[in-house]
Amino acid sequence: MKDYLNGLNPAQHEAVVNTKGPALVIAGAGSGKTRVLTFRIAHLLNNGTRPSEILALTFTNKAAKEMKARIAEIVGSDVAKYLWMGTFHSVFARILRSESEKTGFPSNFTIYDSADSKNLLKSIIKELQLDSAVYKPNQILGKISSAKNDLISAESYKTNNHFITRDRNSKQPETGRIYQIYTQRCKKNSAMDFDDLLLNTNILFRDHLDVLDKYQKRYKYLLVDEYQDTNYSQYLIIKKLAALHHNVCVVGDDAQSIYAFRGAKIENIFNFRTDYPEHKLFKLEQNYRSTQNIVNAANSVIAKNNKQIQKNVFSEKHEGELIDVYEAYTDAEEGYIVANKITDMRMAQQFHYKDFAILYRTNAQSRVFEESLRKKNIPYRIFGGLSFYQRKEIKDILAYCRIVVNPNDNEALKRVINYPKRGIGASSIAKIEAHANHTGQSMWQIVKDFEKIVDIKSSGRLLKPLAQFRQLVLDFVIKNQEINASEIVQIIVKDTGMLKDLYVDKSPEGISRYENLQELTNAVQEFVSDFDALEGSPILENYLQNVALLSDQDKKSEENDYVSLMTIHSSKGLEFKNVFLVGVEEELFPSQMSVHSAHELEEERRLFYVAVTRAEENLIISCAKSRFRWGQVSSPKPSRFINEIDAQYLDWHVGTTSKNFDKKPREYRGNKELKSKQKLPNSQRKLSPISNVQNTSSSSAFKTSTLTNLKTGDIVEHQKFGEGKVIEINIDGNSVVAIVDFKNVGQKQLLLKFAKLKIIKK
DNA sequence: CCGGTGTGGATTTTT
DNA sequence: TCCACACCGG
Numbered sequence: 001m002k003d004y005l006n007g008l009n010p011a012q013h014e015a016v017v018n019t020k021g022p023a024l025v026i027a028g029a030g031s032g033k034t035r036v037l038t039f040r041i042a043h044l045l046n047n048g049t050r051p052s053e054i055l056a057l058t059f060t061n062k063a064a065k066e067m068k069a070r071i072a073e074i075v076g077s078d079v080a081k082y083l084w085m086g087t088f089h090s091v092f093a094r095i096l097r098s099e100s101e102k103t104g105f106p107s108n109f110t111i112y113d114s115a116d117s118k119n120l121l122k123s124i125i126k127e128l129q130l131d132s133a134v135y136k137p138n139q140i141l142g143k144i145s146s147a148k149n150d151l152i153s154a155e156s157y158k159t160n161n162h163f164i165t166r167d168r169n170s171k172q173p174e175t176g177r178i179y180q181i182y183t184q185r186c187k188k189n190s191a192m193d194f195d196d197l198l199l200n201t202n203i204l205f206r207d208h209l210d211v212l213d214k215y216q217k218r219y220k221y222l223l224v225d226e227y228q229d230t231n232y233s234q235y236l237i238i239k240k241l242a243a244l245h246h247n248v249c250v251v252g253d254d255a256q257s258i259y260a261f262r263g264a265k266i267e268n269i270f271n272f273r274t275d276y277p278e279h280k281l282f283k284l285e286q287n288y289r290s291t292q293n294i295v296n297a298a299n300s301v302i303a304k305n306n307k308q309i310q311k312n313v314f315s316e317k318h319e320g321e322l323i324d325v326y327e328a329y330t331d332a333e334e335g336y337i338v339a340n341k342i343t344d345m346r347m348a349q350q351f352h353y354k355d356f357a358i359l360y361r362t363n364a365q366s367r368v369f370e371e372s373l374r375k376k377n378i379p380y381r382i383f384g385g386l387s388f389y390q391r392k393e394i395k396d397i398l399a400y401c402r403i404v405v406n407p408n409d410n411e412a413l414k415r416v417i418n419y420p421k422r423g424i425g426a427s428s429i430a431k432i433e434a435h436a437n438h439t440g441q442s443m444w445q446i447v448k449d450f451e452k453i454v455d456i457k458s459s460g461r462l463l464k465p466l467a468q469f470r471q472l473v474l475d476f477v478i479k480n481q482e483i484n485a486s487e488i489v490q491i492i493v494k495d496t497g498m499l500k501d502l503y504v505d506k507s508p509e510g511i512s513r514y515e516n517l518q519e520l521t522n523a524v525q526e527f528v529s530d531f532d533a534l535e536g537s538p539i540l541e542n543y544l545q546n547v548a549l550l551s552d553q554d555k556k557s558e559e560n561d562y563v564s565l566m567t568i569h570s571s572k573g574l575e576f577k578n579v580f581l582v583g584v585e586e587e588l589f590p591s592q593m594s595v596h597s598a599h600e601l602e603e604e605r606r607l608f609y610v611a612v613t614r615a616e617e618n619l620i621i622s623c624a625k626s627r628f629r630w631g632q633v634s635s636p637k638p639s640r641f642i643n644e645i646d647a648q649y650l651d652w653h654v655g656t657t658s659k660n661f662d663k664k665p666r667e668y669r670g671n672k673e674l675k676s677k678q679k680l681p682n683s684q685r686k687l688s689p690i691s692n693v694q695n696t697s698s699s700s701a702f703k704t705s706t707l708t709n710l711k712t713g714d715i716v717e718h719q720k721f722g723e724g725k726v727i728e729i730n731i732d733g734n735s736v737v738a739i740v741d742f743k744n745v746g747q748k749q750l751l752l753k754f755a756k757l758k759i760i761k762k
Numbered sequence: 763c764c765g766g767t768g769t770g771g772a773t774t775t776t777t
Numbered sequence: 778t779c780c781a782c783a784c785c786g787g
Contacts, residue, residue: 059777060776061777113777114776194777197777198777258775259777261774261775262775262776361774361775362773362775363773364773364778384775384776387776421763421764423764424763425763427763428763567774567776569776570776607775
């Protein structure tokens with residue numbers, strides 16, 4: 001029981017046993033941060049602290065779960081289960097539910113995910129008759145979100161000069177009004193978005209000192225993981241809760257703060273020392289994860305940042321291999337190199353597939369690697385992207401569940417009032433919504449008594465479908481009172497007809513949707529059987545409370561052997577023997593200070609640092625000199641960050657290294673004239689015909705199926721170049737190119753398959 | 763109302 | 778490329 005302290009190094013040991021007073025633990029990458037946190041909690045428990053007096057906040061649900069499991073191993077699960085441990089969002093959602101009399105929200109409030117928020121904003125913007133091209137829902141959502149994270153209410157937003165001028169400059173002067181209506185609408189729907197969970201907690205603690213007092217007393221020890229990624233709202237919650245006991249331990253690494261885009265303030269970790277002058281500082285500097293080369297290389301990059309807490313991260317592992325850098329000609333070749341390398345390394349060094357990860361900046365980059373891996377029959381799994389809970393079929397089921405629990409949830413109602421199709425079209429939905437907003441009722445209240453609405457009654461056509469929908473929901477509500485979450489979900493998928501709908505659909509997508517539906521019912525079943533009596537009963541209400549805050553990462557991964565593909569962001573906290581950091585081009589890892597402010601650049605550098613420090617043994621960085629993106633060819637340069645790594649740690653492989661690579665770079669295919677330019681140095685290389693096309697509309701009217709119909713000799717019309725004659729057509733795998741002689745252009749043009757063409761004469 | 767088709771726009775990153 | 782949306786005809 002006590003021997004957990006033996007395996008710690010001196011710095012870790014200090015950070016574990018000094019449990020009194022504020023503590024700042026700076027934990028370099030791979031320095032055993034989770035160990036320290038878990039042992040610190042275990043140490044508290046072993047020294048007489050009750051588990052319910054400890055509040056530990058993590059960044060993801062997964063981290064919380066894992067940590068709880070590890071603590072349970074030390075102190076036993078009967079103790080560990082009473083710990084308050086979870087993400088900010090889940091813990092404070094729970095508190096907001098139990099303090100519902102004080103919040104103005106019912107305890108069964110719905111949590112809107114970003115899609116719900118966006119939809120709500122969209123309809124508000126439409127209602128206000130504003131142009132949704134100017135008031136882009138995503139942008140507005142971003143503004144509202146950052147305001148909330150800075151604890152700025154709609155009212156103060158509207159009168160704040162800074163925001164007024166900013167919104168005027170961005171031609172969105174009505175943002176404040178939208179914010180206000182959005183807030184009202186959420187309240188009416190009994191819904192909170194992600195930011196509201198934190199904002200309303202702050203409001204609760206501000207306006208109800210008795211409540212604050214209660215939680216201050218309850219939580220004698222606070223621990224916060226990933227402190228560098230907390231926002232102002234979270235910071236303030238911690239500060240208030242810690243005000244009584246001052247036993248607040250924050251753990252983090254300023255070099256890994258990569259969430260500024262969603263409001264994270266790296267300053268929080270810098271300012272901890274001034275916030276708590278009596279704090280103790282612990283630096284975990286030994287990296288147990290990576291080879292010396294990788295650690296040194298990572299250090300050499302992050303050293304270029306100005307804002308940081310000085311530390312000296314070192315490794316005592318073997319020196320290790322140099323970092324390979326590959327500059328491929330094309331994205332396809334980059335994929336090929338990576339897949340080949342995985343096969344080679346696996347054979348030569350007995351690695352498993354699960355020892356490999358491919359990390360990229362954006363989800364869209366995964367496709368090329370998927371293709372190359374599939375070609376070589378390498379098993380892989382993509383993390384992130386469209387998460388399970390964001391899939392249409394899943395959201396539809398959950399929307400029904402949400403209505404059952406909270407009928408005022410308009411967003412859920414709008415989602416399924418006509419799904420499956422029952423003849424309630426967009427205009428009818430708009431009519432109901434307008435009625436609801438007029439009378440200050442929820443849409444469900446209108447639907448419930450739709451016979452009273454003259455407008456609906458007179459048209460007649462809606463009567464039957466509305467009655468049917470109402471009956472369906474009412475049935476669910478009644479049944480739900482007696483049965484558990486799993487049973488009601490079964491009834492919902494069956495009675496709505498969704499189960500049959502998806503079962504009948506035998507297209508690949510239909511099958512996968514059916515499987516997803518099965519997976520969801522399994523998940524609910526699991527929720528029911530795993531349910532701990534401590535947390536109430538396994539009813540739908542309780543299931544829903546978790547589900548909005550879940551993400552794909554929280555789904556347990558099977559034991560299988562596969563290569564992992566994910567964004568750098570989602571790789572944080574993970575480690576792999578071999579890491580491929582791909583697509584490292586300046587388009588995605590910007591290098592121009594003129595475009596990006598200094599602190600944005602520093603954040604990008606930290607992101608790069610995070611990626612590099614995921615690797616234990618081998619790191620391979622790659623980029624492509626020509627990339628096919630959004631239907632167009634671009635010629636990106638390697639990111640500056642590669643050059644910021646000290647050259648002594650690098651091993652460069654420029655150009656094609658794979659002799660077997662049979663595909664020529666994409667932009668040269670099938671065109672003799674261009675082929676000769678291949679040898680030109682990068683700076684002088686011109687892709688003139690293609691770049692001309694780039695300037696035209698990027699519409700993809702010219703579909704592949706149509707394109708294959710194109711023949712040499714056809715007369716076509718191009719939006720920009722006018723009428724012309726096809727003189728050569730080249731179809732090769734998925735790349736299709738036509739050379740066209742345009743009447744009025746005086747130059748033959750090379751058109752890619754996405755060029756906009758109308759066939760005039762065959 | 764609904765489904766098909768054409769069109770235009772968009773891309774970080776996640777609780 | 779994919780997705781959302783507008784438009785049209787049944």
